[in-house]
Amino acid sequence: MKINELDWEKMKGLLPVITQEVNTLEVLTLAYVNREALEKTFETGWAHYYRRSHGKVMKKGVTSGNVQRIVKVLTDCDNDSLVYLVEQTGPACHLGERTCFHKQVEA
């Protein structure tokens, strides 16, 4: 499966990415990529995302140092979402937690 075969058109250029720590298998974040972010991820070996709040492609951890080394990228049966398997340096969450998913929801 190549970058060009993903369903960018249906998704209006932005695919959701589930990022998972390759050793612990913890889900770290849900973020987005455009084609440029995914290309930079493959070119550099470091996770890049399209940050909607900044309106641009950014390397994860570029300011915090909490970078993510890419091990593998997966897509689903519809080719419209991704999993990044990464080696996480430091906490993934800007609040200092290991993962952004650190709160339990109850009814």
Place this chain on the structure above:
Amino acid sequence: MKINELDWEKMKGLLPVITQEVNTLEVLTLAYVNREALEKTFETGWAHYYRRSHGKVMKKGVTSGNVQRIVKVLTDCDNDSLVYLVEQTGPACHLGERTCFHKQVEA
């Protein structure tokens, strides 16, 4: 964290849900819930989603039998996405694969 505290407004009523098998920690699917789907999930103990293609709330596996027993629900630091930790019965993917994320992407 209660259902009402999630950021339904920002997300226009629909939150993305990453579903993860609680034993293997494999990521199975990326789907969506509205408030009704999340409430039914808690009420019944079985994963429900809002299926955008059907325009309604459906219990996962209602036709295939490949149901998901809910173990835990997590949210992220922004309260705008969820992780369902589930015990999966049978394959999660309608193609018969264990997970929908069964294809590797390459540059």
